[in-house]
Amino acid sequence: MMTTMTCPDxxxxxxxxxxxxxxxxxxxxxIRGCLDCRRVVRELRLAATVTxxxxxxxxxxxxxxxxxxxxxxxLVDPPVRTRHWxxxxxxxxxxxxxxxxxxxxxxxxxAGGFLDLFHSRSVTGVTISNxxxxxxxTVVQNLGVATGTPNPAFGELASVADAQAKVAFPVxxxxxxxxxxxxxxxxxxxxxAKSDMTVTFDAAKTAAYLASSGSTVxxxxxxxxxxxxxxxxxxxxxxxxxxxxxxLMVVSAGAFVATTAGPLDLNELRSFLxxxxxxxxxxxxxxxxFDLAAGALPLPIPIDQLRGTRTTVxxxxxxxxxxxxxxxxxxxxxxxxxxxxxxxxxxDAVLKVAVGLNG
Amino acid sequence: xxxxxxxxxxxxxxxxxxxxxxxxxxxxxxxxEAEDVVQEAFVRxxxxxxxxxxxxxxxxxxxxxxxxxxxxxxxxxxxxxARSARAELPVAADPANEAVRSDERNAVxxxxxxxxxxxxxxxxxxxxxxSYAEIAATxxxxxxxxxxxxxxxxxxxKDLYLTAHPADARHDQEER
Numbered sequence: 001m002m003t004t005m006t007c008p009d010x011x012x013x014x015x016x017x018x019x020x021x022x023x024x025x026x027x028x029x030x031i032r033g034c035l036d037c038r039r040v041v042r043e044l045r046l047a048a049t050v051t052x053x054x055x056x057x058x059x060x061x062x063x064x065x066x067x068x069x070x071x072x073x074x075l076v077d078p079p080v081r082t083r084h085w086x087x088x089x090x091x092x093x094x095x096x097x098x099x100x101x102x103x104x105x106x107x108x109x110x111a112g113g114f115l116d117l118f119h120s121r122s123v124t125g126v127t128i129s130n131x132x133x134x135x136x137x138t139v140v141q142n143l144g145v146a147t148g149t150p151n152p153a154f155g156e157l158a159s160v161a162d163a164q165a166k167v168a169f170p171v172x173x174x175x176x177x178x179x180x181x182x183x184x185x186x187x188x189x190x191x192x193a194k195s196d197m198t199v200t201f202d203a204a205k206t207a208a209y210l211a212s213s214g215s216t217v218x219x220x221x222x223x224x225x226x227x228x229x230x231x232x233x234x235x236x237x238x239x240x241x242x243x244x245x246x247x248l249m250v251v252s253a254g255a256f257v258a259t260t261a262g263p264l265d266l267n268e269l270r271s272f273l274x275x276x277x278x279x280x281x282x283x284x285x286x287x288x289x290f291d292l293a294a295g296a297l298p299l300p301i302p303i304d305q306l307r308g309t310r311t312t313v314x315x316x317x318x319x320x321x322x323x324x325x326x327x328x329x330x331x332x333x334x335x336x337x338x339x340x341x342x343x344x345x346x347x348d349a350v351l352k353v354a355v356g357l358n359g
Numbered sequence: 360x361x362x363x364x365x366x367x368x369x370x371x372x373x374x375x376x377x378x379x380x381x382x383x384x385x386x387x388x389x390x391x392e393a394e395d396v397v398q399e400a401f402v403r404x405x406x407x408x409x410x411x412x413x414x415x416x417x418x419x420x421x422x423x424x425x426x427x428x429x430x431x432x433x434x435x436x437x438x439x440x441a442r443s444a445r446a447e448l449p450v451a452a453d454p455a456n457e458a459v460r461s462d463e464r465n466a467v468x469x470x471x472x473x474x475x476x477x478x479x480x481x482x483x484x485x486x487x488x489x490s491y492a493e494i495a496a497t498x499x500x501x502x503x504x505x506x507x508x509x510x511x512x513x514x515x516x517k518d519l520y521l522t523a524h525p526a527d528a529r530h531d532q533e534e535r
Contacts, residue, residue: 014510018509020506044510047513051520054520055482
């Protein structure tokens, strides 16, 4: 449909892409029918994507900074220490919190860090790409307001016993005899506290988004003010250091659960979210396959989508990721515990630790 | 000497702004430098008349100042490295991988540094998640012109970056 609106300038079109424009629905209607504007929007989107991809390389090093800043004014952050926990945060938290995390900028940085751990650019990667993650974030911003941030900060505890006292799941602990030779016997223990993030839906905002996307999906009655609460689990990371700066990490975490607080139940909310345009199919496939009879949605960790090899650890389906020259990782879920073993060792050494874990 | 009221205000601003500033600056300089850069900005703030202005102006001033200091620092560091044999020493636990990533980050920073300061800061702020209103306040431009500045900045960045990284140009091809 052609419209009579004068073509907006490129600044307005760029703001349109970020939904920072004044009249999104009218602009969307114009752009749908205007070949010139569609061409400009395509070019703007390309430049934004190239820039965003490149700048995401800078974001990874900012994750640990949040932690450093939180710790207070006097904190002098020695580079080695930052790196140490930064690595754990990027490796562990992203494995544990993937789906929920990616809808916040901090989460995207953490998830990006996890991918980097496996050097995704050259060897491996996951199908929840940065682009998909950004897309989810954009969609959420268009449906309501997200508050709360998944905790990106691992704090250090004195012992495994201290960590166990804080969590409900059995902390995955390797047998000493399974550890690679030459490695420290006592790990540095990291603990990530559980946290919540809440998405509060806004019916008017949602309606405008659906209209601008040309969607015929109806806003469900009761959506306005409805809240989706994502409960991020706590996690424990045991970090072992070997000769020649070798590293081995054993990470365990609890279940990741979503609940609603409002008139809609999870089933209704899910049915709606699955139809919202813009949600990547990588996510809808997972969301769609869950039995909600229990009243809470245990969000799947997309370990299937790690571009690795399927294997098993003590009978549990697992994903094995091997990066030549870097190391290997195994990730699996058993019951309510998600476990990852990541090391700069050959995969056999990592597997040996994995199969020997308790619980 | 600052008055007690000034001092309290300064401390309150430091508390509330520190974390986000450090996170922002770590996109520009190494982690070990970021805290120091932010600290320097706070020291400058303590003597600056902007401290009498409303919070929103003070935080905008802080972001602007911190980014400038960070890019100055990054330039100093790269000049020093260029003259120093230490640049060749691997410093990471997994040197090959970390060196590649570090090179990639430095390449992105180098392209940013070739842009006018307004464009450079606009991109950093936008991709660090700041709103259009916050970007406008920081860059001291009208809120209505953020879209235009952003569009120009991204185009300039893309052109420079793809010239420097022909491998990424396929991105360009696929989109067309």
